[in-house]
Amino acid sequence: MWFTTIITIFLVTVAGALVVPNYPSNSDHPFGYDAAYSTEPVRVRKEWRQLTIPQRKDYIRAVKCLHSTPGTYQDLVPSSLTMYEDFAAEHKLRTPFVHVESQFLPWHRYFVWVYENALRKQCGYEGTQPYWDYSLDSHPGELRDSPIFDVEHGFGGAGESVGPFPEMPPGLPTGSGGGCQKDGPFKDWTIHIAVRNFTELRDDRCLTRSINEKVGRNWCTREVEEVVKRQPDYISMYQNLQGALGPYDQYFGLHPCGHFIAGGPKAGADIYLGPVDPLFYLHHANIDRIWWEWQARNIEERTAEITGPLRPQPFLFPEEDYADFPDANITLEWPLEMGRLAGPVKTREVMDIRQNIFNYQYTNPRAQYEDGKEVTDGECPENGTEEFERKVAKLQERWERFKGGPAWGRARGGAPAP
Numbered sequence: 219m220w221f222t223t224i225i226t227i228f229l230v231t232v233a234g235a236l237v238v239p240n241y242p243s244n245s246d247h248p249f250g251y252d253a254a255y256s257t258e259p260v261r262v263r264k265e266w267r268q269l270t271i272p273q274r275k276d277y278i279r280a281v282k283c284l285h286s287t288p289g290t291y292q293d294l295v296p297s298s299l300t301m302y303e304d305f306a307a308e309h310k311l312r313t314p315f316v317h318v319e320s321q322f323l324p325w326h327r328y329f330v331w332v333y334e335n336a337l338r339k340q341c342g343y344e345g346t347q348p349y350w351d352y353s354l355d356s357h358p359g360e361l362r363d364s365p366i367f368d369v370e371h372g373f374g375g376a377g378e379s380v381g382p383f384p385e386m387p388p389g390l391p392t393g394s395g396g397g398c399q400k401d402g403p404f405k406d407w408t409i410h411i412a413v414r415n416f417t418e419l420r421d422d423r424c425l426t427r428s429i430n431e432k433v434g435r436n437w438c439t440r441e442v443e444e445v446v447k448r449q450p451d452y453i454s455m456y457q458n459l460q461g462a463l464g465p466y467d468q469y470f471g472l473h474p475c476g477h478f479i480a481g482g483p484k485a486g487a488d489i490y491l492g493p494v495d496p497l498f499y500l501h502h503a504n505i506d507r508i509w510w511e512w513q514a515r516n517i518e519e520r521t522a523e524i525t526g527p528l529r530p531q532p533f534l535f536p537e538e539d540y541a542d543f544p545d546a547n548i549t550l551e552w553p554l555e556m557g558r559l560a561g562p563v564k565t566r567e568v569m570d571i572r573q574n575i576f577n578y579q580y581t582n583p584r585a586q587y588e589d590g591k592e593v594t595d596g597e598c599p600e601n602g603t604e605e606f607e608r609k610v611a612k613l614q615e616r617w618e619r620f621k622g623g624p625a626w627g628r629a630r631g632g633a634p635a636p
């Protein structure tokens with residue numbers, strides 16, 4: 219309850235002392251910070267089902283608009299033909315550097331915000347970036363009927379059935395679909411951007427989608443989210459969020475769950491090219507919300523708390539990919555790069571969603587709002603019950619067993635000083 223109250227306070231307190239950074243508005247970086255943003259009202263990011271039907275339709279329209287706008291990355295990634303794919307291209311170029319370790323959360327926070335700016339600036343979208351709280355769909359039978367997969371006002375259902383596909387981590391239960399989307403607003407989309415190759419001219423294909431109820435029921439839950447929020451420090455929190463990044467039978471974690479609950483091959487399930495599935499941005503807005511809510515539990519300290527190695531763990535990316543990359547810990551001065559989409563910003567500038575370059579907030583996913591005011595306390599009925607605490611404790615115990623394991627060895631053993 220106290221937590222809901224804190225969130226409510228954030229929602230009604232428009233960032234009081236807004237510090238306006240002095241970034242140039244640069245046409246080479248069209249979606250970065252713009253001085254005009256400081257006069258905009260706070261952007262309140264809502265859970266998908268808190269949007270009205272016309273708002274959902276307008277969001278989908280804007281996403282499609284971005285994919286019908288020619289891109290600017292073709293000299294770097296020739297197969298990125300549209301502006302929508304430029305975001306996937308930027309993500310793909312940086313994949314080994316912005317995943318697994320310390321940059322993961324700040325870089326993706328900036329990335330989602332730049333995408334939100336693109337939808338607004340390029341495609342006239344008037345809303346904010348929605349998020350998907352999959353824990354609302356994690357009870358048996360809920361996922362398939364989720365408004366997320368709505369054929370008319372959502373992202374479409376599962377694709378053609380293909381069985382297990384190569385991107386699936388070992389041991390992951392197979393979801394339904396996995397092939398080309400059969401319905402929904404993106405069923406006629408052509409994706410051009412090649413998965414690994416940087417020189418290929420194009421790799422035309424459909425958008426795939428797999429709906430994985432089992433993975434959602436086990437790992438996209440309210441309890442798993444609560445364990446993330448109870449981690450005592452930044453490293454434990456981001457590692458817990460990302461779980462095992464490997465075999466399913468270890469600690470799978472909330473972030474991988476959000477990818478595999480709906481991601482198909484060469485799309486949402488792929489670490490390089492996840493952003494070709496529009497659901498990527500709703501998933502990562504949710505991950506950002508959870509980081510923010512973790513920060514909000516100790517706001518003064520945690521809006522300045524960042525550490526952990528800059529280099530990713532070698533178990534996921536070949537070490538030669540980042541041989542030139544500093545073998546040091548991240549600091550608040552570390553520049554987060556966004557290529558042509560937006561200018562670089564320092565990590566310190568993305569630590570607080572209410573200040574510096576940002577001015578946004580998240581709703582409580584379980585509340586109802588009228589004229590922007592919360593009219594219910596939105597408290598999850600499971601919260602605080604013995605059953606809930608028992609499940610959280612069990613997960614925490616499992617995490618304690620896993621976190622000393624070899625996969626996270628280097629980070630747990632401490633990285634060299636910066």
Ligand SMILES: [Cu+2]
Nearest residue numbers: 309317326492
């Ligand atoms: Cu990513």
